[in-house]
Amino acid sequence: MSSGTGKLATKAIAVIVVVAILNWVGLSPVVMFFFTGAVLVIWLFARRAQRREVEHIFEFYVATDAILREEERRWYGFEIAEVIEHGESLLETMPDPPPLHYFALGALYQRLGNHNAAAQYLSHLSEDERCDETQRVAPSAQLRRYVTMLRRLEQHPAAEPQTLSAIRNLELARQRSAAQMLLDSRSLIETSTAQSGTAEPAREVKQETFSPSAPLSEISAPPPIATVLHDIYQDEAGASN
Numbered sequence: 001m002s003s004g005t006g007k008l009a010t011k012a013i014a015v016i017v018v019v020a021i022l023n024w025v026g027l028s029p030v031v032m033f034f035f036t037g038a039v040l041v042i043w044l045f046a047r048r049a050q051r052r053e054v055e056h057i058f059e060f061y062v063a064t065d066a067i068l069r070e071e072e073r074r075w076y077g078f079e080i081a082e083v084i085e086h087g088e089s090l091l092e093t094m095p096d097p098p099p100l101h102y103f104a105l106g107a108l109y110q111r112l113g114n115h116n117a118a119a120q121y122l123s124h125l126s127e128d129e130r131c132d133e134t135q136r137v138a139p140s141a142q143l144r145r146y147v148t149m150l151r152r153l154e155q156h157p158a159a160e161p162q163t164l165s166a167i168r169n170l171e172l173a174r175q176r177s178a179a180q181m182l183l184d185s186r187s188l189i190e191t192s193t194a195q196s197g198t199a200e201p202a203r204e205v206k207q208e209t210f211s212p213s214a215p216l217s218e219i220s221a222p223p224p225i226a227t228v229l230h231d232i233y234q235d236e237a238g239a240s241n
Contacts, residue, residue: 053090053093053094053142053145054142054145054146054149055149056086056090057090057094057098057101057146058149058153058160058163058166058167059086060083060086060087060090060101060104061100061104061163061166061167061170062162062163062166063083063086064083064087064104064107064108064166064170065165065166065169065170066166067079067080067083067108067111068107068108068111068169068170068173069169077112080108080111080112081112083108084105084108084109084112087101087104087105087108088105093142094140094142094143094146095140095142096130096136096139096140096142096143097143098133098143098146099124099125099131099132099133099174100167100170100171100174102121102122102124102125102131103121103122103125103170103173103174103178104170105117105121106118106119106120106121106122106125106178106181106182106185107170107173107181109121110122110181110184110185115184115185115186115188115189115192116185116189118181118182118185119182119185119186119189122178122181122182122185123182125174125178125179125182126178126179126182150167153167
């Protein structure tokens with residue numbers, strides 16, 4: 001018996017037990033029917049809300065992959081910033097987000113030229129051992145639902161081909177270039193700080209910082225995507241041809 005079938009059977013048994021108890025205390029069948037129906041409706045709405053939380057994560061991956069891959073399109077800064085805001089809002093719904101989520105946010109911030117925020121997210125992948133999937137032995141309910149839906153996509157790729165393709169593209173980019181992207185962002189931060197100190201030696205240099213959730217007006221216009229990501233997606237395009 002699969003875990004999903006087992007959980008459904010457990011819930012069904014629980015409902016039967018509750019109905020039996022209500023019958024034992026002498027409630028009328030109408031009241032029992034109303035109570036059972038109300039519980040069922042609440043349970044269905046709760047399951048739908050939980051599923052939508054995971055679907056939002058996959059939608060974020062699809063949007064991120066489109067921005068990083070489709071270089072021929074001239075993405076506006078506010079478009080990228082809105083995707084970032086969506087991705088960051090999802091972090092609040094999951095105490096242990098997938099490592100791929102950090103990479104997606106870091107890559108988007110690097111695309112915008114916000115290297116402080118990019119380095120902050122990308123550093124999770126190499127400096128936080130909890131971002132190693134093999135270390136996630138006590139997942140939250142949200143992460144467990146995410147992994148369950150991910151495995152279903154992998155088992156049935158024809159169901160959501162665009163979503164599965166986006167996830168695979170991002171995973172490949174993460175494996176090949178996350179470490180180099182972090183080094184590039186940190187190098188640019190150091191260079192920018194050094195240049196600021198050289199240009200105004202007599203004045204105290206105020207280091208500009210960026211919050212991962214900075215307002216749209218504080219995010220700079222997007223420069224060309226990092227060379228390392230360009231190479232990865234170019235390789236994939238050549239392989240598909």
